[in-house]
Amino acid sequence: MRRPHDASRRRFIKVFGGATGALIVGLPAFAWTPDRLLGQNLIRLNPYVRIEPDGTTVIGSRDPEVGQGIRTAEARILAEELDADWNKVIVEPLDLGVTAVDGEPHWTFGHQMASGSTSVPSAWNDLRTVGAAARELLVRAAAERWNTTSANLRAVRGVVIAADGRQLGYGELAGPAAKLPAATNPPATKSPSRYLLIGQDAGDVDARDIVTGVQRYAIDEWFGEVLVAVMTRCPYPGGRLAHLDDAAALKLKGVEKIMTIPTPDPSRPLGTQPLTAGVAVLAKDTWTALQAIEKLDIQWQPGPQAAQDDTALAQAAEKLLTGEPEKAVRSDGDFAETFKHARHRFDAEYRIATVAHADLEPPNALVKVDSQSALLIAPVQNPRATYETVRRLTGLAPDRIEVKLPRAGGGFGRFLESDYVAEAVMLAKAAGKPIKLMWTRASAFTHDLYRPFSIHAMRACADRHGKPTGWNHRIASTSRLQGRELRPRWWLSEMHPDDLPAGLIDNLQYAWYALDSTLPRGNYRASSHAVNAFVTECFIDEIAHGLKQDALKFRLALLGEPRKLSYRGHGGPVLDTGRLAWVLRLAADAIGWSKSHSRGHGFGLACHFTFGGYAAHALEVSMQGNRLVIHNAVCAADLGRVVNPLGARAALVGATLDALSTALRQRIIVKDGRVRQHGFKGYPLATMAQMPHAVQVILVPSQEPPAGAFDIGFPSAGPALANAIFAGTTVRVRQLPIWPELMRLL
Amino acid sequence: MQQTPQAPPTQITPQPVRNGIDVTINGKHFRHTGDPDLPLLWYLRDVLRLTGCKYGCDDESCGACSVLVDGKLKRACTLAMQDLADKDITTVEGLAGADGTLHPVQQAWIDEDAILCGYCQPGQLMAAVDLIARKPNPTDKDIDGIGNLCRCGSYPRIRRAIKRAAKTMQGKSR
Numbered sequence: 078m079r080r081p082h083d084a085s086r087r088r089f090i091k092v093f094g095g096a097t098g099a100l101i102v103g104l105p106a107f108a109w110t111p112d113r114l115l116g117q118n119l120i121r122l123n124p125y126v127r128i129e130p131d132g133t134t135v136i137g138s139r140d141p142e143v144g145q146g147i148r149t150a151e152a153r154i155l156a157e158e159l160d161a162d163w164n165k166v167i168v169e170p171l172d173l174g175v176t177a178v179d180g181e182p183h184w185t186f187g188h189q190m191a192s193g194s195t196s197v198p199s200a201w202n203d204l205r206t207v208g209a210a211a212r213e214l215l216v217r218a219a220a221e222r223w224n225t226t227s228a229n230l231r232a233v234r235g236v237v238i239a240a241d242g243r244q245l246g247y248g249e250l251a252g253p254a255a256k257l258p259a260a261t262n263p264p265a266t267k268s269p270s271r272y273l274l275i276g277q278d279a280g281d282v283d284a285r286d287i288v289t290g291v292q293r294y295a296i297d298e299w300f301g302e303v304l305v306a307v308m309t310r311c312p313y314p315g316g317r318l319a320h321l322d323d324a325a326a327l328k329l330k331g332v333e334k335i336m337t338i339p340t341p342d343p344s345r346p347l348g349t350q351p352l353t354a355g356v357a358v359l360a361k362d363t364w365t366a367l368q369a370i371e372k373l374d375i376q377w378q379p380g381p382q383a384a385q386d387d388t389a390l391a392q393a394a395e396k397l398l399t400g401e402p403e404k405a406v407r408s409d410g411d412f413a414e415t416f417k418h419a420r421h422r423f424d425a426e427y428r429i430a431t432v433a434h435a436d437l438e439p440p441n442a443l444v445k446v447d448s449q450s451a452l453l454i455a456p457v458q459n460p461r462a463t464y465e466t467v468r469r470l471t472g473l474a475p476d477r478i479e480v481k482l483p484r485a486g487g488g489f490g491r492f493l494e495s496d497y498v499a500e501a502v503m504l505a506k507a508a509g510k511p512i513k514l515m516w517t518r519a520s521a522f523t524h525d526l527y528r529p530f531s532i533h534a535m536r537a538c539a540d541r542h543g544k545p546t547g548w549n550h551r552i553a554s555t556s557r558l559q560g561r562e563l564r565p566r567w568w569l570s571e572m573h574p575d576d577l578p579a580g581l582i583d584n585l586q587y588a589w590y591a592l593d594s595t596l597p598r599g600n601y602r603a604s605s606h607a608v609n610a611f612v613t614e615c616f617i618d619e620i621a622h623g624l625k626q627d628a629l630k631f632r633l634a635l636l637g638e639p640r641k642l643s644y645r646g647h648g649g650p651v652l653d654t655g656r657l658a659w660v661l662r663l664a665a666d667a668i669g670w671s672k673s674h675s676r677g678h679g680f681g682l683a684c685h686f687t688f689g690g691y692a693a694h695a696l697e698v699s700m701q702g703n704r705l706v707i708h709n710a711v712c713a714a715d716l717g718r719v720v721n722p723l724g725a726r727a728a729l730v731g732a733t734l735d736a737l738s739t740a741l742r743q744r745i746i747v748k749d750g751r752v753r754q755h756g757f758k759g760y761p762l763a764t765m766a767q768m769p770h771a772v773q774v775i776l777v778p779s780q781e782p783p784a785g786a787f788d789i790g791f792p793s794a795g796p797a798l799a800n801a802i803f804a805g806t807t808v809r810v811r812q813l814p815i816w817p818e819l820m821r822l823l
Numbered sequence: 824m825q826q827t828p829q830a831p832p833t834q835i836t837p838q839p840v841r842n843g844i845d846v847t848i849n850g851k852h853f854r855h856t857g858d859p860d861l862p863l864l865w866y867l868r869d870v871l872r873l874t875g876c877k878y879g880c881d882d883e884s885c886g887a888c889s890v891l892v893d894g895k896l897k898r899a900c901t902l903a904m905q906d907l908a909d910k911d912i913t914t915v916e917g918l919a920g921a922d923g924t925l926h927p928v929q930q931a932w933i934d935e936d937a938i939l940c941g942y943c944q945p946g947q948l949m950a951a952v953d954l955i956a957r958k959p960n961p962t963d964k965d966i967d968g969i970g971n972l973c974r975c976g977s978y979p980r981i982r983r984a985i986k987r988a989a990k991t992m993q994g995k996s997r
Contacts, residue, residue: 142940143940144938144939144940144941144975146939280933280936280938281936281938281941283938283941284932284933284936284938285925285933287932287938287941287944287945288915288918288925288929288932288933288944288945288948289875289915289916289918289919289925289929290873290874290875290876290914290915290916290918290945291875291916292941293874294874294877294942296874296877296878297868297874299872305869362865362869362870363865363868363869363878364858364861364862364865364869435974436942436974437877437879437885437887437940437942437943437972437973437974438877438879438940438942439878439879484940484941485940486877486940486941486942486943487940487942487974487975488940489974515878517881518879518880518881518882518885519881723936724936727936727938727939727977727980728939730976730979730980731939731975731976731977732976733976734975734976734978734979735974735975735976738974738976756880756881756882756884757880757882757884757885757972758882758884762972762973762974764967764969764970764972765966765967765969765970765971765978765981765982766967766968768976768978768979769979770963770979770982771979771982772979
């Protein structure tokens, strides 16, 4: 255990919350404003650090925890600069930090979002300063006590030590330090050579709460007087309610109200998508509401758009790809001419199925709204956007809306949206009572905001030396921004102009085709990298095989001499081909690539640059009858400096397994305009038995700034699997999910 | 409204036995007097507020609501209260000792940092406790039999934690 026992921790906050003599340090994230360092609000934990007289150090973690380990990583960054005693550190989640300035929201904690592996990079820049500022005050307080200067003192593990060996604990110094004027300049942060916590393993700070069952997710929260709401939603996108008879449902004891969420107004989407028309049962508990939903007599009218199924969508995509693209994303050299005259030509089409988020915690929201204030507890990845949804629906003043950020049971992009929050707020307003909205598992599948279907038309060519000279990648997919007034920008969610092999092949074209879909789409783990890396890395494998070249050597030759390419997207400004080549070599060495062709198993490689991090996967697989066995899995990653290696390894292993599970079997099936899956039985997440027993993780030691980890280990795992399957079976699967197609082809 | 006159009772019958379903949960006795069809999941979560038992699905497919009923692993989402009369139920909140001493399985989870988002972990812990009770020295194949779902990809660390816990528990029983 790295912190005091849980029960005492909760009591501590309450009992000592109002005590004086505590040092509090907070900091608006993007500016050095020392006058705001000290506050007096002890009960609501709104500063980042609080040191109590007994030395207990409470660190506030600002970004939502969705399993990426941010609470632990942020606390480690801050505690390092504070020179805190980690055994005395308690980590508490911060709420969304917002105040009102001239009637508009003003964000007091800076970055508060779980998306795109951005939390650690932002924290790295902000929280070291916060920790150093607190340490500076404590050391200065000790200097005043001993009539010396700060330069003669040092801080180690929660204690300030003088040259003659005298010591004062942070707990004793907290009171005097709180009375000192803050320094006028930001204090210097540590030299990395003095790090004691950063770079060392730390277990998840919530581990004890989780294994004892007392960790509260949003779904576990409750207010008095709350009504549980369960909804049934129109199965047709854009459809409306045609008939409702709720008499039988209302007869059920414990049912309080039955309400409708009206037909959506597409011109006023909440979040990025309009809401779905629906009927809500408000009852005294979940079970009653679930039963009442079954007793509703409902008919739905399909929307104006024709019912679309997977076949129609695929046909529409094929047709689009014969015409002109919506956006020429990148065009280097002359691909058409090069292709025409090339010695070797390659042509392939890849198909990517729609997938759902399938977070284990379904969407839910607990909301209290009155004319004066609102309180929201929900799984949230983008607190500001969610807050704006609440503000728009309630019209409340900016500082009257409280958004709690509980640990979420997954995220993967689902909780970047706020459709479920909007529903709960609308119901709470209309009912005049606090609402606990529960999505059923069925709703989570039928009304997700999906990762979209896409078709990728690939062409490439090589000269007579087997050197790639041309590359053409065309995508037909549905933009995340479809339906919004931003059409010129729609392509941005689908393709990155600087993704490899751009910059490596002289004649290269990237183009995007706007595929209209009735199925709403949202954000998904690693965004378009998850899909485009699969296609790119599989196609590179096809080319290497076609040219009779070793897939590792071919990739290394393609990456060429280590150099920095310009990268304009998230994770830039540069992409270092040397760092990517290095992780690829590490993964290949670890799997035994050079000896791989004598063992009778299939070996596959892939690598990708995602959000500033470099990752490569190497897999060893075999087919045993109708069973795929993943014998070995390696993930090598260069994430810059790693704050918490134990957490980073967990994130990379997790991303690897999630990517394999998604690539193997996950797909949403749409027939007659309706999503056909209603549970995990129709949408099989991989089980323990289907996944590798271990994933060997290799972290490259690095002095570069940290890049996060959570998404970075995802994109290259799927293609490494498909490439390994090809090596083991000679069957090239050009589809996601892999499994149904592999079974068809074998 | 006119009332039908009632004749006085000709004999006194003893009070009928009080309705209700008696269950023991984590060593404490409870009597459920509501809907006998109420699934244990919602009894735990909405009535007793024992929220360690998680809602993940309604058809036993995810395992987030795993509990022990008379020592046997069950999914609480489809277990009606009427089938639980006089049963002894253990949830994740009941694994640790009254003094806060962790169960070896819980300790192993912390030691291996088998967490990620953590939402499925209470169910995974219950499945592990059940497995080790049946197979004190579980093989990889035995561990593969656990069908609880985790989207985050914590399986390799769960596997290690189960082996670690089994080792600890074997040491203790000797």
